[in-house]
Every structure is written in structure tokens, then in C-alpha cells.
Amino acid sequence: MISLAGRDIFHSWGKFVFTGFGLGLLIGVTLIMAGVYRGMVDDAKALLNNSGADLWVVQQDTLGPYAEPSSVRDELYRSVMNMPGVAHASNITYLTMQVHHQDKDIRSMVVGIQTGEHAWNNLGWPPHLLAGRQLTRGHYEAVADISTGLKLGDRIKIRRNTFTVVGLTRRMVSSGGDPMIFIPLKDAQQAQFQKDNAAILQDRRRTAENPIYNRPAYPDLLESVLNAQSSNRYVNAILVRLNAGASAEETAAHIQRWQQLTVYTRLQMEYILISKMIATSAKQIAMFLVILALVSAAIVAFIIYTLTMDKIREIAVLKLIGTRNRTIAWMILQQALALGLIGFAVGKISSTFAAPYFPKYVLLVPQDSIFGFFAVMLICMLASLVAIRMALRVDPAEAIGG
Helix, strand or coil: CCHHHHHHHHHCHHHHHHHHHHHHHHHHHHHHHHHHHHHHHHHHHHHHHHHHHCCCCCCCCCCCCCCCCCCEECCCHHHHCCCCCCEEEEEEEEEEEEEECEEEEEEEEEEEEHHHHEEEEEEEEHHHHHHCCCCCCCEEEEEEEEEHCCCCCCCEECCCEEEEEEEEEEEEEEECCCEEEEEEEEHHHHHCCCCHHHHHHHHHHHHHHHCCEEECHHHHHHHHHHHHHCCCCCCCCCEECCCCCCCHHHHHHHHHHHHHHEEEEHHHHHHHHHHHHCCCHHHHHHHHHHHHHHHHHHHHHHHHHHHHHHHHHHHHHHCCCCCCCCHHHHHHHHHHHHHHHHHHHHHHHHHHHHHHCCCCCCCCCCHHHHHHHHHHHHHHHHHHHHHHHHHCCCCCHHHCCC
């Protein structure tokens, strides 16, 4: 019966291969979707790893800078650095925005990191550079992820200021997949918290008209108030690196108790990123995979049913000469499994070659391929039951025109 199944496939090879190719594209999309989810999880972990932090100090009762807005005073990092168990602390800002380059806008996460005399701990910095150098000046330099399409020497505009790209890095993306651009902290604070010119002028005019601040007896009072209004003294988070052997939980509890802030450990921040931010995307991908599995099953069932209908007389002849039902069923099952093998091979090859061209990072792991292979084989087996049931009900008399 193996040779009979093979001859039957060879006889209808055009229809068989074409269907296998179409099934393979569906399987390829399925593997890609699974890889997209894996890539999102891996990006989230890389985001935490590349920060170099053990603790994230954020605004009280917020989920942190990656999940929702957080604002803390920038001088608090000095108090945090003096806490027991803390080796280093550094301010950082995050802002997702459109960065202008030449005639196009690039959606990016702009990260403000401490430079100059505050950069000795390297917290929040991109850990690896592909080209160029790290930020060394206090203003108007940038290090960009290569997925932005930027090159060394390119000039980009962030709000009102122009920055020169001095370094390129990779795998530095936000939890939403946006590439990161690193700039000096002061510039990032200005971009995120400073108002536009019209709003600043209006606030200055309103303050100057207030008799409480505009007192002839205190000529420096108004200027001091105006300077305080125009300064940017907030950051989104404080990154903390612990001393060797220090307990993350105990240090976090100590900071929370004394500073009235919320502190997250690495495990807690990973839970927030994966279980809260990626959970919705995971559900959508899961529903999409279920739909693809149902469509694949329908395609296999239809083509095997059609092939079986085309050879009703041959099946009747087999029954007439005494062929057992299980032999006929095995022949049909072989065709379904062969269709699944062709489809999986096409899907695996297509997903491997297509993955690098996706805008999001796609992580293809062997476990997903192994699971996908057995899932495809199971779907093909179940889909062949319709054709097997019809074949077993064929009357041998049909072989002689009965």
C-alpha cells in the first residue's frame, strides 16, 4: 500500500505540491507569529539586562517607566546612593516620540542618560557599540540603535535641538519594539518636561504680573522664581546597582520606607513587562494561531477528501479483491501525512528566510519548530478522518458499475 499511496501522489503531484506549498505558507506564518511573541519577551528581558540595574526606583504607586508615566525629583538619586546595600544610582528618562531626520520621522524611545562627571557607573548606557563611541559631551550627541536606519554623523532633531549621531548599537528597543536613541540627560529632561516657547512666555508674563513675586524691595525674587519655573528637575526613574551580596528585596523595602517611592526588583519589573504589557499581544497571537490551525485543518481535509473522491472506483476495486479497511485507511493517512511534511518543510524554510525582514525582532527557537511539527502531523491525521470515513463506506459493487 505504500507504493500505491506513492503512485497516487505522483499521479496528482501538481495538485498535491501546490496545496502543500499553500499549507506551508500558513505554517510559516504560524512559526513567525510564535517567533514574534518570543522576540517580544526576549526584547523585554534584553531591555532590563542592558540597563545594568538591580532595582528601579519610580514614582510612588506607579508601575515604572516602561509601563506608565513616572516622575521623581532628579536630586533623589544622591539619597538613594547613600542607602545600605546600594553601590551606584543613576537618573534616567524615557520618552517615546517622533525623531526627525532629513525628510522623515522615526518613531523612537529617546533615553536620557547621565554623562560627564555623573557617567562613571554607566547605568542605563548601551552596553555594546557596533560603531562610533559613547556619549562624552553634556549636550547634542546621540547613540542610536541600528534599526532606526541612522548612520554615524547623521543629524537628528529632537524637539527644538539638533543632535549628531556619534555611536551605533543594536538590540536596544523598548517593550513596544521602538528603537532607542540615547542622549544626555539634561537634553532629555528639556525635551520631555520643558514647555514650548509660547507656554513659557505666557507663564513668565503671568508670574511677572503677580505682585507676590514682583516686589521692588526684593529685585532678585522674580528672577529666581522664573528660573525655577524654567528648570527641569524631574526624571522618570532612578536605576540602582547593588553591592555584591546585598539583598534586592531588603534594599528595595528600605528605600521605599525612607524615600516614599516605589521600588521594583528585577523579577518584579520582568513580571510587569511580560505579564502586563505583553499579555494582550500574547492573547492576540494565540487567537491568531488557533485560526491558522483551523484553516490548515480545513485545507488538508478538503484536498485529501478531493483526492479520495477522485479514486472512488479504485477503492471499490481494492475492496472487491479483499483489501482490508485498515489498509485503505492507512493509504489515505499516508497522503495526509505526506502533505503535512511538505507543508512543514515549506513553512520552516519560508519562516527562516522571512524572519530577518520583519520590523519586529523574531526569535525562532527549536522547541517551537518541534512542537509545530507534531501539531501539523496531528492536524493532518485528524483532517484525514473525513476522507477515511467516506472511503470505508464505499460499496465494492461500484467497481463493476453496481
